[in-house]
Amino acid sequence: MSGTAAACIILILFLLYKLIEPGLLFYVPELTPVIRLALLVLMIVLGMLYALLLICISASFKIRNCSVLLLYYLQYLFPAVKLIGKWMGYTQAVCHAYIHVMNRLVLQKKIQIAPESILVLVPHCLQWDKCPHKITRDVSNCRQCGHCPIGTLLTVTRSMHTSLAVATGGTLARQIIQQNHPKAIIAIACERDLISGMEDVMPLPVLGLLNSRPNGPCLNTDVDITALRNLLTTITGEEYERT
Missing domain, CATH: 3.40.50 (Rossmann fold)
Known part of the structure; x- marks a missing residue:
């Protein structure tokens, strides 16, 4: 449910921006790139916070592997963040953040494999x-x-x-x-x-x-x-x- 809520928040913010974008471009065109960047940062922060929440839940309940966390992150957050990042021209930055988070989710389990x-x-x-x-x-x-x-x-x-x-x-x-x-x-x-x-x-x-x-x-x-x-x-x- 929390994943669905996060995805809905991202979608609502995106739609609100698209609604006011024509006015921004007309009245304050110089601020439009700044607002786009701020929105992207907000999307990434929401994603990171959600991933952190899942990690905390995992630690509390001692889940033995992080597959559930990864699946939730992929299913509810990354596609939406990637779509917005592509629209804003920050696809590479979003992908780098995604890979970093995925690596951290694996490493935080402190698994040791032969x-x-x-x-x-x-x-x-x-x-x-x-x-x-x-x-x-x-x-x-x-x-x-x-x-x-x-x-x-x-x-x-x-x-x-x-x-x-x-x-x-x-x-x-x-x-x-x-x-x-x-x-x-x-x-x-x-x-x-x-x-x-x-x-x-x-x-x-x-x-x-x-x-x-x-x-x-x-x-x-x-x-x-x-x-x-x-x-x-x-x-x-x-x-x-x-x-």
Whole structure:
């Protein structure tokens, strides 16, 4: 019920703004972007407060996993906030906030999973675009030449005894997950693919890590290896040799 109320509040605020927007544009056009930003911040704050409420409820009743929290957050808040963010031109900021909240919901449970039960799932765009070796079916085909981060990812996951897989899209990613049966996933991708993937595998615990795109989308992308190491250490509770 609280989720429905939050969604209704967001919808009412959005409709009220659309009602007064023509007048604002005519009389005070310079304030319109400020009001849009304030409305977006309010939407995000409402979402964060609702997520915090669910976390508190979870802690009080000692729910063993956060799948219920994630489902409620997705069902009642994120679609509405994302729609408003897209309309205001803040889609990326909303997606980043969403991924951050989802990660926090997983980490706040302080789960510890054996490294062998963790899958690090990465996109094919991390591979050097001129590489002749096919790694989507067998990542060990990587020659670790240093042209792309795949070699470093392979070194890190091997040292931690976790699985590493490269996927070209959502269909292959789902196949890899079904074959490996992981208990948790650390997924690396862009905002769109990361969010859709997190939704697809719920309630399986997923930690999302955004890739960087110095050459534009889907071409020779990169990833923060230190951030990945920190996530692995947190979710396994084990330290490992840094290479």
